[in-house]
Amino acid sequence: MKKVIFIITILICQINYGQIGAAVVSAPGVESQIAVTNTSINTLNTKIATLNTKVTQTNQKLDKIISLLEDLIEIEDRNKEINEEELQAKKTTPDYLINSSSITSALDLKEEIINAFNTCKNKVEALDNLSSSETSDFISSITKELSNAVKFYNETNTYLNTQSIINPEERGNKIEDLNKKLKDVLKNILSLTDNKVKISQKRENLSTMTELTKTGQ
Numbered sequence: 001m002k003k004v005i006f007i008i009t010i011l012i013c014q015i016n017y018g019q020i021g022a023a024v025v026s027a028p029g030v031e032s033q034i035a036v037t038n039t040s041i042n043t044l045n046t047k048i049a050t051l052n053t054k055v056t057q058t059n060q061k062l063d064k065i066i067s068l069l070e071d072l073i074e075i076e077d078r079n080k081e082i083n084e085e086e087l088q089a090k091k092t093t094p095d096y097l098i099n100s101s102s103i104t105s106a107l108d109l110k111e112e113i114i115n116a117f118n119t120c121k122n123k124v125e126a127l128d129n130l131s132s133s134e135t136s137d138f139i140s141s142i143t144k145e146l147s148n149a150v151k152f153y154n155e156t157n158t159y160l161n162t163q164s165i166i167n168p169e170e171r172g173n174k175i176e177d178l179n180k181k182l183k184d185v186l187k188n189i190l191s192l193t194d195n196k197v198k199i200s201q202k203r204e205n206l207s208t209m210t211e212l213t214k215t216g217q
Contacts, residue, residue, distance in 0.1 A: 093160050094168050102175045106156045109182040113149045116186055117142055120193035129203035130196060138196050142189050149185040152178045 097103070124130065124138050159166070159174045166174075 092163075093171055097168055097172050097175075098160070100172065102172060102179060103156075103160065105179050106153065106175065106182065109179060109186060110149070110153050113146065113182065113186050113189065116189045116193075117146050120189055124193060124196045127196065127200040129200040129207070134196070134199075138192060141192050145185050145188050145192075149182055152181045152185070 120142060121139060124135060127135075130138075156175050156178045159171050159178075
């Protein structure tokens with residue numbers, strides 16, 4: 001019994017070192033068992049070596065993935081900075097737009113409309129051949145046009161100064177569209193005035209012809 005225990009002890013010790021010695025041969029069937037065990041250990045060592053190779057390859061792949069992720073994070077951070085800059089740019093009106101001809105035109109049109117309103121109002125009020133209701137209707141019409149002009153001009157200032165997210169190009173287009181509306185207001189005031197002047201002149205001509213006819217008789 002002691003001999004068997006001794007042999008098993010030697011077997012365990014030699015397994016720990018990765019190989020079983022060939023000296024242990026005294027027990028029946030031990031040689032074949034040792035051969036099987038050695039084969040198993042060799043197979044296990046081969047599998048461990050293969051596994052280590054795969055682990056090494058996996059680690060290399062992980063290193064590449066981590067490197068790619070770090071690059072992506074860096075790119076994303078840069079994009080965030082660029083997007084923030086673009087966002088701030090969209091919230092402010094660039095100097096080239098502030099100093100553009102569109103803004104100059106808006107200012108000029110505002111002055112022209114105010115001057116046209118006052119001049120045309122005084123001109124029509126001075127006409128002798130219009131009724132008071134016609135003059136009142138005219139003043140009401142051009143006052144409405146002036147109110148529209150004020151609204152359009154205020155919208156121009158809004159697009160110029162707003163902190164809303166708007167592309168500079170879109171700001172410029174909106175201001176240009178409002179300038180067209182301001183030009184239409186100016187045309188409407190002048191057209192309404194011209195119409196009243198023509199009516200008054202026509203009536204004056206008819207009155208003159210009537211007087212001449214009476215004189216000729």
